[in-house]
Amino acid sequence: MTLPDFFKGRKPQPKPTKVVVQAGGQTITISGEALDALFELAEREQLTVSQVLARAIAVQKAVTEAKAQGRRVVIEQRGDRPRELVTA
Numbered sequence: 001m002t003l004p005d006f007f008k009g010r011k012p013q014p015k016p017t018k019v020v021v022q023a024g025g026q027t028i029t030i031s032g033e034a035l036d037a038l039f040e041l042a043e044r045e046q047l048t049v050s051q052v053l054a055r056a057i058a059v060q061k062a063v064t065e066a067k068a069q070g071r072r073v074v075i076e077q078r079g080d081r082p083r084e085l086v087t088a
Helices: 032-045 049-068
Strands: 019-023 026-031
Touching: 019 032, 026 032, 032 049
Parallel strands: none
Antiparallel strands: 019 026
16 A cells, blocks of 8 residues: 555554544544555545545435435446445
8 A cells, every 4th residue: 555645754653453533522433444445545546535535425425315315326337237326
C-alpha cells in the first residue's frame, strides 16, 4: 500500500488496527480493514481520504432515500443483466 503524500517522509508508524474519533458527541470507530479500503480507494481515484468518505456518505444517502421511496438501485455491467444493490 502506498501512503498518501501527507505521510511521505514521516517516520514509519505501526499500521493501526482501528481509528476512534469523537465528533459531535458521537464515537466513530473505523476498523483497520475499512482504513485499508479508504486508502486504497483514495490512491486509486487520486482523492483524499476525506473526499472518499464524503462520496461514500453521499452514495449511501442516495441509496437509502431511493429505497425509502420504493425504488430499486441496480448495478449494470455491459453484457450482463442488472443486479439489485442490496444494503443492510
